[in-house]
Amino acid sequence: MSAETEALIAEYFATGTLKGLPHNHWIDGQWYAPLNGGQMETFDPGLGRAFASFAAGDEPDVERAVNAAERAQQGVWGKATPVERSRILYRAAEGIRANAERLAVIETLDNGKTLSEAQSDVRSAARLFEYYAGAADKLHGETMALGPDYVSQTSLEPVGITAHVIPWNYPFSTAARGLAPALAAGCTAVLKPAEQTPLTALLLAEILHHAGLPAGVCNVVTGTGAKVGAPLVAHPKVRHVTFTGSVQTGRTVMQAAARNITSVTLELGGKSPMVVLSDCDMDATVEDALWAIYSNAGQICSAGSRLVIERSIHAEFIERLAARANQLTLGHGLHNPHVGAISSLEQLEKISAFVEDAKARDIKVAAGGTRLSDPRSGAGWFFAPTILDRVAAADRLVQEEIFGPVLSVQVADSVEHALTLANGTAFGLAAGIYTRDITKALRLARDIDAGQVYINEYYAGGVETPFGGNKLSGFGREKGLEGLRSYCRVKAVTARI
Known part of the structure; x- marks a missing residue:
């Protein structure tokens, strides 16, 4: 510094x-x-x-x-x-x-x-x-x-x-x-x-x-x-x-x-999927999924706010991702923690309402799920990095933009099912694809309805790369x-x- x-x-x-x-x-x-x-x-x-x-x-x-x-x-x-x-x-x-x-x-x-x-x-x-x-x-x-x-x-x-x-x-x-x-x-x-x-x-x-x-x-x-x-x-x-x-x-x-x-x-808005196939590099993908949703406390229109993952690796992946989410530090931005504050009290209350509604409907909270405060001052507007597991395709946690550090997990039975889930919202801003098979990756990139698709690195690109959405994403x-x-x-x- x-x-x-x-x-x-x-x-x-x-x-x-x-x-x-x-x-x-x-x-x-x-x-x-x-x-x-x-x-x-x-x-x-x-x-x-x-x-x-x-x-x-x-x-x-x-x-x-x-x-x-x-x-x-x-x-x-x-x-x-x-x-x-x-x-x-x-x-x-x-x-x-x-x-x-x-x-x-x-x-x-x-x-x-x-x-x-x-x-x-x-x-x-x-x-x-x-x-x-x-x-x-x-x-x-x-x-x-x-x-x-x-x-x-x-x-x-x-x-x-x-x-x-x-x-x-x-x-x-x-x-x-x-x-x-x-x-x-x-x-x-x-x-x-x-x-x-x-x-x-x-x-x-x-x-x-x-x-x-x-x-x-x-x-x-x-x-x-x-x-x-x-x-x-x-x-x-x-x-x-x-x-x-x-x-x-x-x-x-x-x-x-x-x-x-x-x-x-x-x-x-966006409700962008991270499509994770069974042949992905799991260590790298867990870390990418972490920052796809928790960067900027999840307040990113193109955040990877939906994890669409093949069933065969779902349990291990969520266990690892939840462990990493629980390790993240929160606090005042000037102290440079992993995750900063929610930008307004109004937005914090919106995020909290989504998660409390999920709890009331017995949706599994694999990590987080609570409002927090700055550990030094006891003040501020914070929400714990949260994972909501096994969410149905029609659920509001999948269909509506939360705009916070909340990940909704959807389980897919095949690549074709993953594509259907990925395209299953009214948004089309971004998508991530994680696989070692470049043919699968490029076919999914072709068929996913989104303005930009990232393969094996979420937020890949730069100022040189066009950015924008389809459908309700603009x-x-x-x-x-x-x-x-x-x-x-x-x-x-x-x-x-």
């Missing part, structure tokens, strides 16, 4: 906060107090107490931000060359790395995740800006062969003002995931971070400003979904909405955007070159010569 990180942690536990945390909107290249003067509290899930306040915006703040984005789109940013955009994004990546220690500590406090997880998120965000910096000056159209008397070509243009509604489980890296390609394509942006985790999106906007991003290109308005998110996604000047969150809210966003014929990218893709498509529109020009 660096001296800077140690000093920040010491400051927080001595004072209950950190100096210099943002508490206003970022609009048109500067800090703006909310027009209504309102403030909200943000909570440290590791202690279950407020540690900072931030602007509680509403529709007039959204209007100010959208107008700033429009001026920038029509002015300096609309005239910037691709190489100029590229250089700014490279400097932004450098700025994120230069501020990485502080960003990671603040992300841990705001979200509850472990410090090591927050540090990984910050590295990922820097890499996203670096990746899209390299793509900014390589966006180009095509020419079409219409014969000797015509010249026909396409060009890629920025769609215009983009809205980004950021979730609370990965605040910093998700903000970067949508913002970096939007800026690379030449769009302007208004970000609305989750009211549970507003701070690092504001700091990202400031880093971009210091990297040379012109005023108005990136704006951040904080507040509730009802007062900020709703007017933002329904704004007639917004031409694309990128949303990550629940299916229910995603439907609402899509309906609001439809009134203005605004395009959307929706990254919604549509559109983020990351990789595919992530640029949402922010570009195609213009065809044909001339007779």
Whole structure:
């Protein structure tokens, strides 16, 4: 741990906060107090107490931000060359790395995740800006062969003002995931971070400003979904909405955007299966299953929240996995345990309700199953890593997203049965396959309905790999070159010569 990180942690536990945390909107290249003067509290899930306040915006703040984005789109940013955009994004990546220690500590406090997880998120965000910096000056159209008397070509243009509604489980890296390609394509942006985790999106906007991003290109308005998110996604000047969150809210966003014929990218819920066949490497697969569900305290849309396992290895596998789950340490994220806090009291109560309902129905709890607190303070919002065994295919524990450290186990009698179980929900975000037989793996990968499939390593891939879902998990893709498509529109020009 660096001296800077140690000093920040010491400051927080001595004072209950950190100096210099943002508490206003970022609009048109500067800090703006909310027009209504309102403030909200943000909570440290590791202690279950407020540690900072931030602007509680509403529709007039959204209007100010959208107008700033429009001026920038029509002015300096609309005239910037691709190489100029590229250089700014490279400097932004450098700025994120230069501020990485502080960003990671603040992300841990705001979200509850472990410090090591927050540090990984910050590295990922820097890499996203670096990746899209390299793509900014390589966006180009095509020419079409219409014969000797015509010249026909396409060009890629920025769609215009983009809205980004950021979730609370990965605040910093998700903000970067949508913002970096939007800026690379030449769009302007208004970000609305989750009211549970507003701070690092504001700091990202400031880093971009210091990297040379012109005023108005990136704006951040904080507040509730009802007062900020709703007017933002329904704004007639917004031409694309990128949303990550629940299916229910995603439907609402899509309906609001439809009134203005605004395009959307929706990254919604998941109930992703880990399909474990009898010929897997059991030691490696147990460890992979552990982190597929318990990373970020299970608060990952693509978490491996269902274990679909062949009957012949089920008993031994669950015994080993439960033993590993029981070894995991929990605690305040700044103490860097294995598993951090649940991000809000509301989410903790939702997780607890699912598990208590399972117990009431005599579903076997192979590990965990209880609410906990930070062992040092006795406070905070924690839930034990939990395994619910032999869950029926139609059970709500299989069909509904819990979004916590709770694994539902389904037993399969064959590879074909495993495929049926894997595809047996309304979601289609991700899937894992574990086998030594590459033919089985590739056939399952072909037939599983999911936006991304991992073979023998869950979460395999990187910023270069497209990410997104099918069915109720949404549509559109983020990351990789595919992530640029949402922010570009195609213009065809044909001339007779």
